Amino acid sequence: MARVKVKRRGFRIPPNYLLLILTIASVLLMILTFTTDAVPAAFNSIAGYTFMPFKNGLTGVSIYANNRADEFKRVQEVISENEALKEQLDELTQENDRLVENRFELIELRELMELDSEYEEYDKIGARVTGKDPGNWYNVFIIDKGEDDGIKTGMNVIAGAGLVGIVTKTGPNWAQVRSIIDDQSNVSGRMLNTSDNLIVYGNLEAIKDGTIEFGQLSDPDDEVAAGDKIVTSNISDRYLPGIAIGYIKTIEKDSNNLTKSGTLTPVVDFEHIDVVLVITQMKEEAVIE
C-alpha cells in the first residue's frame, strides 16, 4: 500500500524517475529478504489480514462449484468403479485373513526387538488450502492457518497417508507450503524394506507424468524393485522420519554404476489437495526429545 501513497503525492513524478524509484524499491526488498526477516514478516502480516478473509470465501465458492461439476462426472465412474470394487473386496477379504495372522507374528517380533512403534504419533493441525501458485512454474500453495495457530517455517505437511511438503513462509493467518513435487524441493528418503537412503527430487518435467524423481540410491545387491515403498529418512534435518512419500515406479542404474535413480509415484494426489495436516512437531525438537 505504501506504493500508492508515493504515487499520489508524486503525481507529477516523471515516469523515468518513478521507474528508478520502484526499481530501487524492488532491489532493496530482494536484499532485505536475504538479510532480515522483519521486513518480509511485516509484508506477510499486512497482506494476510487484507486478503485471507476473501481468499477463504472464494475458495469455499470454487470448491462448491467444483464439487457440483464433479458429481455429474462421477456418477458414471462410480457405477463401473463399484463393480471393480466388489471384486477387489473379495480379494482383500482373503488377504486380510492372511494379514491378521501376520500381525500377531509382527507384534511378537516387535516386542522382541523392543520397537514399540515405528510410526510415532505426532501432533497435527488441520488446515484448508486456500490458494495455489498463480503461475505454472512452481507448486506452492497457501493454507488458512498461520503463526497465530502455532505454525512455523519448517513444519512438515501431510495429507491422507503421505508427505505433501514443508512450510516455507508464514503470516499471522496464512502459511506458504512448498510441495515435494515442486522443482526446488529435495527430500531425504529411505527405502522401507532395505533401509537404503536416497534423495527425492521435485522436477517440473516429471510432474506431468504424475511422478517424482529420485536418485543417489545405493543398492549393490539389486534388492529394490518397482512397487517398493519410500518413506522420509531419519537422517533428514527437515523432515520427520517415517512419513510415506510414495512407491517406486521405475528404477535404473546410473552411469556411474554405483547408484540408482528413477521415478516414484507419490502417495498423495497432488492434483486434488483441499485439506492438509500440519505436523507441529519439528525435526530439531524431535531430535532433542
Added chain:
Amino acid sequence: MKRLIEILFIFICFLLQSTLFQHFAFAGIVPNLMVIITSIFGFMEGRSHGMTVGFICGLLTDIFYGNVLGLNALLFLYIGYANGAGNRGFYPDDIKFPLLFISISDLVYLILTYITGFLFRARFDIGYYFIHIMLPELAYTVAVCPFLFLPIKKLLLLTGDRPQEEDE
C-alpha cells in the same frame, strides 16, 4: 476514487487468479491474469500507471507465493513500463493490438521467470519448458484476453476523468 477502484480491481484479479482460476486449469496450466492487467493498464494509461499496477501485482505474487520478495515486482514493473512506453493513452478499438502486446509481455515474463527460477539452478532443458509450460500458458492467456480487455477498457473510460487523447 479512481485509484481506489483500480486497486480493488487488481486485488480481485489476484484473488481470482490464485483461487477460482486454478480450477479452470487445462492440463495443469492456468492463464496469467497478472500479465494481462499490467499490460493493458500499461498501454492504455501510460508508463507511470503501468509501472504501479505491475509493481503491485508482482509484490502480491511475491508475498504469497514467491521465494524472494521483490523479484516478481521487478519483472512486472518493467513489463508495465515497456507497455506504457510509446503507447500513452492508446485505447484501441481493435482487439489485435492488445493481443499482440499481451502475448509479447507474457512471453517475456515466462522467459525471465525461466531464467531467474530454473536456468540458474542448472535446469537447461529449455525446449521442454517452452513446449510444456510457456506455449500452453501463452495460448491460454491470449484466449482469456478478450474477456478481460473490454471490461477493463470500460472501467478505465468510466472512471477516467479525461478524454482519451490526453495523458500525463
